[in-house]
Amino acid sequence: MHPTEHLKSLVATDWQAATRHPFTDQLAAGTLPKARMLAYLQQDYLFIEDFVRLLASAIAHAPSLPDAIPAAQFLGLISGPENTYFLRAIAALGGTTEPPVTPHPITAEFQALMRAAAKSGSYAQMIAVLSVAEWTYLDWASPHANRAADLPFWFGEWITLHSGPGFEGVVTYLRGQLDQVWPSLTPEDQAAAQSAFVTATRLERAFFDAALAGYPAA
Numbered sequence: 001m002h003p004t005e006h007l008k009s010l011v012a013t014d015w016q017a018a019t020r021h022p023f024t025d026q027l028a029a030g031t032l033p034k035a036r037m038l039a040y041l042q043q044d045y046l047f048i049e050d051f052v053r054l055l056a057s058a059i060a061h062a063p064s065l066p067d068a069i070p071a072a073q074f075l076g077l078i079s080g081p082e083n084t085y086f087l088r089a090i091a092a093l094g095g096t097t098e099p100p101v102t103p104h105p106i107t108a109e110f111q112a113l114m115r116a117a118a119k120s121g122s123y124a125q126m127i128a129v130l131s132v133a134e135w136t137y138l139d140w141a142s143p144h145a146n147r148a149a150d151l152p153f154w155f156g157e158w159i160t161l162h163s164g165p166g167f168e169g170v171v172t173y174l175r176g177q178l179d180q181v182w183p184s185l186t187p188e189d190q191a192a193a194q195s196a197f198v199t200a201t202r203l204e205r206a207f208f209d210a211a212l213a214g215y216p217a218a
């Protein structure tokens with residue numbers, strides 16, 4: 001079994017909950033209330049800021065240029081079409097990106113995980129968090145890809161950005177990076193990368209739970 005398959009098997013319950021979630025089911029059915037989608041995108045735009053910095057850190061720590069290039073191309077996608085999607089969708093749903101919203105506690109936990117991975121110096125930890133983020137999104141979005149065109153763009157494009165051959169390639173690349181470095185890691189590094197993978201999956205699930213509930217005050 002590939003290391004990434006083993007890691008996924010460890011978190012099967014959270015993985016299933018994060019990728020077959022009522023939030024994304026409602027999104028793909030077009031029945032998710034607009035206010036819920038807006039609040040989610042505003043929180044996710046905070047997530048994306050730290051995601052961009054984490055991805056940049058992984059690029060900086062990649063073992064070789066061929067290992068770095070696909071991540072650099074993906075960074076261009078996030079900084080280009082995906083960033084533009086956020087700005088257009090948040091505006092169309094009646095919101096703003098400035099000033100940024102206050103991070104919900106789950107968003108803050110995710111930010112802390114990404115910041116810790118980014119400054120850990122461990123490429124495996126960085127890739128572990130990035131892999132969970134993109135692989136869970138590929139898994140929830142792919143079954144809905146054929147319906148994206150019929151939805152309002154703030155739902156449809158969010159599915160399209162996370163499905164299809166190009167995005168599958170991103171996930172294959174990220175998993176391949178973790179599978180490639182895994183055997184050379186010390187047991188301590190493997191444990192830290194596994195812990196990052198487990199925590200990231202728990203937070204993906206919790207992020208959708210909070211978004212579905214509309215971020216009720218604690």
Ligand SMILES: Cc1ncc(CO)c(N)n1
Binds near residue numbers: 047133137207
């Ligand atoms: C919370 C979260 N996880 C993963 C992705 C995919 O990049 C996202 N946009 N937001």
